[in-house]
Amino acid sequence: xxxxxxxxxxxxxxxxxxxxxxxxxxxxxxxxxxxxxxxxxxxxxxxxxxxxxxxxxxxxxxxxxxxxxxxxxxxxxxxxxxxxxxxxxxxxxxxxxxxxxxxxxxxxxxx
Amino acid sequence: xxxxxxxxxxxxxxxxxxxxxxxxxxxxxxxxxxxxxxxxxxxxxxxxxxxxxxxxxxxxxxxxxxxxxxxxxxxxxxxxxxxxxxxxxxxxxxxxxxxxxxxxxxxxxxxxx
Numbered sequence: 001x002x003x004x005x006x007x008x009x010x011x012x013x014x015x016x017x018x019x020x021x022x023x024x025x026x027x028x029x030x031x032x033x034x035x036x037x038x039x040x041x042x043x044x045x046x047x048x049x050x051x052x053x054x055x056x057x058x059x060x061x062x063x064x065x066x067x068x069x070x071x072x073x074x075x076x077x078x079x080x081x082x083x084x085x086x087x088x089x090x091x092x093x094x095x096x097x098x099x100x101x102x103x104x105x106x107x108x109x110x111x
Numbered sequence: 112x113x114x115x116x117x118x119x120x121x122x123x124x125x126x127x128x129x130x131x132x133x134x135x136x137x138x139x140x141x142x143x144x145x146x147x148x149x150x151x152x153x154x155x156x157x158x159x160x161x162x163x164x165x166x167x168x169x170x171x172x173x174x175x176x177x178x179x180x181x182x183x184x185x186x187x188x189x190x191x192x193x194x195x196x197x198x199x200x201x202x203x204x205x206x207x208x209x210x211x212x213x214x215x216x217x218x219x220x221x222x223x224x
Contacts, residue, residue: 004154031210040120042200042214043155050209058211090154098143098204100212102154 003027004103006091011108013078013085021076021106023091032074033092033100036060043090049074078108086110114138115203117215124222130188132218134201137182141203145212146175146186149198158199159186191222 004025013019023032031050035043045058049068063082068074074093078085088107092100116135124130134144142163147155161168161175161184168175174187188195201215 006154033211035214040216042115042117042216043202043212044214045211048209048211056209088152092154094210096210098145098210098212099157099160100210102147102156104154105152107152 004093006103006106011106013110015110016080018077018079021089023074024072025093029093029095031094034076035090037088115201115213115215117201117218119218121219124191126222126224127190130191130220132186132199134184134215135182136203140205142206143204144184145202147200193222196220196222
Protein backbone atom coordinates (compact mmCIF):
# COMPACT_ATOMS: atom_id res chain seq x y z
CA UNK A 1 0.00 0.00 0.00
CA UNK A 2 1.40 3.39 -0.98
CA UNK A 3 1.15 6.18 1.49
CA UNK A 4 2.68 8.41 4.09
CA UNK A 5 3.45 7.18 7.56
CA UNK A 6 4.19 9.31 10.60
CA UNK A 7 5.44 8.00 13.87
CA UNK A 8 4.77 8.03 16.69
CA UNK A 9 1.08 8.98 16.78
CA UNK A 10 1.45 10.51 20.25
CA UNK A 11 4.67 11.92 21.67
CA UNK A 12 5.41 13.42 25.04
CA UNK A 13 8.42 15.53 25.69
CA UNK A 14 9.87 17.21 28.72
CA UNK A 15 10.54 20.88 28.47
CA UNK A 16 14.05 21.58 27.19
CA UNK A 17 14.39 18.33 25.25
CA UNK A 18 14.75 17.96 21.51
CA UNK A 19 12.48 15.46 19.81
CA UNK A 20 12.37 14.08 16.25
CA UNK A 21 9.18 13.26 14.39
CA UNK A 22 9.36 10.70 11.62
CA UNK A 23 7.78 11.00 8.16
CA UNK A 24 8.19 8.33 5.50
CA UNK A 25 6.52 8.00 2.10
CA UNK A 26 6.61 5.26 -0.51
CA UNK A 27 4.75 7.22 -3.17
CA UNK A 28 7.96 8.21 -4.97
CA UNK A 29 7.01 11.84 -4.42
CA UNK A 30 9.69 14.47 -4.88
CA UNK A 31 8.39 17.16 -2.56
CA UNK A 32 7.64 16.84 1.15
CA UNK A 33 6.21 19.28 3.68
CA UNK A 34 5.79 19.73 7.41
CA UNK A 35 2.82 21.60 8.85
CA UNK A 36 1.68 22.41 12.32
CA UNK A 37 -1.97 22.65 13.39
CA UNK A 38 -3.13 24.43 16.54
CA UNK A 39 -6.72 24.56 17.81
CA UNK A 40 -8.82 27.02 15.82
CA UNK A 41 -6.06 27.61 13.32
CA UNK A 42 -5.29 26.33 9.90
CA UNK A 43 -2.23 24.40 8.90
CA UNK A 44 0.93 26.46 8.99
CA UNK A 45 3.97 25.50 6.95
CA UNK A 46 7.15 24.79 8.93
CA UNK A 47 9.61 23.47 6.33
CA UNK A 48 9.44 21.97 2.86
CA UNK A 49 11.76 20.10 0.55
CA UNK A 50 11.39 19.82 -3.21
CA UNK A 51 14.34 17.49 -3.80
CA UNK A 52 16.77 15.38 -1.82
CA UNK A 53 19.43 17.32 0.10
CA UNK A 54 17.54 20.57 -0.27
CA UNK A 55 14.91 22.23 1.91
CA UNK A 56 13.45 25.66 2.58
CA UNK A 57 11.94 27.41 5.56
CA UNK A 58 8.22 27.85 5.68
CA UNK A 59 6.27 30.47 7.58
CA UNK A 60 7.10 29.28 11.11
CA UNK A 61 10.52 27.58 10.91
CA UNK A 62 11.98 29.03 14.12
CA UNK A 63 12.77 26.32 16.66
CA UNK A 64 12.58 23.51 14.10
CA UNK A 65 15.09 21.71 11.91
CA UNK A 66 14.80 19.14 9.10
CA UNK A 67 16.91 16.92 6.89
CA UNK A 68 16.26 15.29 3.53
CA UNK A 69 18.95 12.66 3.02
CA UNK A 70 16.62 10.23 1.27
CA UNK A 71 13.70 10.80 -1.06
CA UNK A 72 11.43 8.72 1.15
CA UNK A 73 12.19 10.39 4.47
CA UNK A 74 11.78 13.92 5.86
CA UNK A 75 12.23 13.93 9.65
CA UNK A 76 11.39 17.03 11.69
CA UNK A 77 13.25 17.92 14.88
CA UNK A 78 11.49 20.11 17.40
CA UNK A 79 14.24 21.80 19.36
CA UNK A 80 14.22 23.32 22.82
CA UNK A 81 14.24 26.71 21.09
CA UNK A 82 10.62 26.21 19.99
CA UNK A 83 8.69 28.17 22.62
CA UNK A 84 5.31 26.55 22.16
CA UNK A 85 5.83 23.08 20.70
CA UNK A 86 2.59 21.42 21.83
CA UNK A 87 0.60 20.91 18.61
CA UNK A 88 -0.55 18.44 15.98
CA UNK A 89 2.15 17.94 13.33
CA UNK A 90 1.32 16.87 9.80
CA UNK A 91 3.62 15.68 7.05
CA UNK A 92 2.61 15.81 3.39
CA UNK A 93 4.07 14.98 0.01
CA UNK A 94 3.39 15.66 -3.65
CA UNK A 95 4.71 14.42 -6.97
CA UNK A 96 4.98 17.98 -8.22
CA UNK A 97 1.43 19.14 -8.49
CA UNK A 98 -0.50 21.18 -5.99
CA UNK A 99 -2.47 18.33 -4.48
CA UNK A 100 -0.66 17.24 -1.35
CA UNK A 101 -1.20 13.91 0.35
CA UNK A 102 -1.08 13.95 4.12
CA UNK A 103 0.06 11.49 6.73
CA UNK A 104 -2.02 10.68 9.84
CA UNK A 105 -0.19 13.20 12.04
CA UNK A 106 1.74 13.19 15.32
CA UNK A 107 0.39 14.88 18.41
CA UNK A 108 3.25 16.32 20.44
CA UNK A 109 2.67 17.32 24.05
CA UNK A 110 5.26 19.07 26.15
CA UNK A 111 5.02 18.21 29.82
CA UNK B 112 -1.52 38.37 7.70
CA UNK B 113 -4.14 35.75 6.86
CA UNK B 114 -4.09 35.39 3.08
CA UNK B 115 -6.79 32.71 3.04
CA UNK B 116 -9.80 33.28 5.26
CA UNK B 117 -12.69 31.12 6.29
CA UNK B 118 -14.86 33.45 8.29
CA UNK B 119 -17.34 30.86 9.51
CA UNK B 120 -15.77 28.63 12.17
CA UNK B 121 -18.80 26.36 12.17
CA UNK B 122 -21.84 25.44 10.11
CA UNK B 123 -24.78 23.22 10.97
CA UNK B 124 -26.98 21.72 8.24
CA UNK B 125 -29.74 19.16 8.15
CA UNK B 126 -29.19 15.88 6.36
CA UNK B 127 -30.26 16.08 2.72
CA UNK B 128 -29.93 19.85 2.49
CA UNK B 129 -27.15 21.84 0.85
CA UNK B 130 -23.98 22.81 2.73
CA UNK B 131 -22.17 25.91 1.51
CA UNK B 132 -18.69 26.60 2.84
CA UNK B 133 -17.03 29.87 1.96
CA UNK B 134 -13.44 30.99 1.54
CA UNK B 135 -11.88 34.35 0.71
CA UNK B 136 -8.32 35.14 -0.32
CA UNK B 137 -6.28 38.30 -0.60
CA UNK B 138 -3.25 37.25 -2.64
CA UNK B 139 -3.96 37.85 -6.35
CA UNK B 140 -1.06 35.53 -7.24
CA UNK B 141 -3.01 32.48 -6.08
CA UNK B 142 -4.12 30.52 -9.12
CA UNK B 143 -5.04 27.10 -7.77
CA UNK B 144 -7.45 26.32 -4.98
CA UNK B 145 -8.17 23.15 -3.07
CA UNK B 146 -10.57 21.89 -0.45
CA UNK B 147 -9.54 19.36 2.16
CA UNK B 148 -11.65 17.46 4.64
CA UNK B 149 -10.28 16.58 8.06
CA UNK B 150 -11.49 14.36 10.86
CA UNK B 151 -10.10 14.81 14.41
CA UNK B 152 -6.63 13.37 14.99
CA UNK B 153 -6.25 12.46 11.31
CA UNK B 154 -4.50 14.01 8.33
CA UNK B 155 -6.54 16.06 5.85
CA UNK B 156 -7.79 14.30 2.74
CA UNK B 157 -8.08 16.01 -0.61
CA UNK B 158 -11.63 16.67 -1.73
CA UNK B 159 -11.74 18.84 -4.84
CA UNK B 160 -9.76 21.57 -6.56
CA UNK B 161 -10.16 24.32 -9.12
CA UNK B 162 -7.79 26.22 -11.35
CA UNK B 163 -8.15 29.95 -11.79
CA UNK B 164 -8.96 29.45 -15.46
CA UNK B 165 -12.25 27.86 -14.46
CA UNK B 166 -15.17 29.15 -12.42
CA UNK B 167 -16.71 25.81 -11.52
CA UNK B 168 -15.61 22.25 -10.89
CA UNK B 169 -17.90 19.39 -9.99
CA UNK B 170 -17.24 15.94 -8.55
CA UNK B 171 -20.29 13.98 -7.48
CA UNK B 172 -21.96 15.72 -4.56
CA UNK B 173 -19.18 18.33 -4.35
CA UNK B 174 -18.97 21.49 -6.43
CA UNK B 175 -16.47 24.29 -6.05
CA UNK B 176 -17.19 27.75 -7.43
CA UNK B 177 -14.55 30.41 -7.98
CA UNK B 178 -15.22 34.13 -8.32
CA UNK B 179 -11.86 35.64 -9.17
CA UNK B 180 -13.01 39.24 -9.22
CA UNK B 181 -14.31 38.89 -5.67
CA UNK B 182 -11.41 36.63 -4.62
CA UNK B 183 -13.96 34.23 -3.26
CA UNK B 184 -14.59 30.53 -3.56
CA UNK B 185 -17.21 28.26 -2.15
CA UNK B 186 -17.74 24.54 -1.71
CA UNK B 187 -21.25 23.18 -2.17
CA UNK B 188 -22.17 19.75 -0.83
CA UNK B 189 -25.52 18.43 -1.93
CA UNK B 190 -27.16 16.45 -0.53
CA UNK B 191 -25.34 16.67 2.80
CA UNK B 192 -24.83 13.42 4.69
CA UNK B 193 -23.91 12.76 8.34
CA UNK B 194 -20.56 11.36 7.18
CA UNK B 195 -19.73 14.80 5.79
CA UNK B 196 -19.39 16.12 9.35
CA UNK B 197 -15.76 17.21 9.57
CA UNK B 198 -13.55 20.28 9.39
CA UNK B 199 -13.14 21.64 5.87
CA UNK B 200 -10.03 23.58 4.93
CA UNK B 201 -9.66 25.82 1.94
CA UNK B 202 -6.12 26.08 0.54
CA UNK B 203 -4.46 28.08 -2.21
CA UNK B 204 -1.23 28.01 -4.16
CA UNK B 205 0.57 30.20 -6.67
CA UNK B 206 2.45 29.09 -9.78
CA UNK B 207 6.15 29.14 -9.08
CA UNK B 208 5.57 28.97 -5.35
CA UNK B 209 7.11 25.54 -4.88
CA UNK B 210 3.67 23.95 -4.61
CA UNK B 211 3.33 25.53 -1.17
CA UNK B 212 -0.21 25.62 0.11
CA UNK B 213 -1.63 28.41 2.23
CA UNK B 214 -4.52 27.17 4.35
CA UNK B 215 -7.54 28.86 5.83
CA UNK B 216 -8.50 28.31 9.47
CA UNK B 217 -11.19 25.75 8.63
CA UNK B 218 -14.95 25.43 9.01
CA UNK B 219 -16.46 22.73 11.22
CA UNK B 220 -19.42 21.26 9.38
CA UNK B 221 -22.02 19.34 11.33
CA UNK B 222 -24.70 17.49 9.40
CA UNK B 223 -27.62 16.68 11.64
CA UNK B 224 -30.18 13.93 11.20
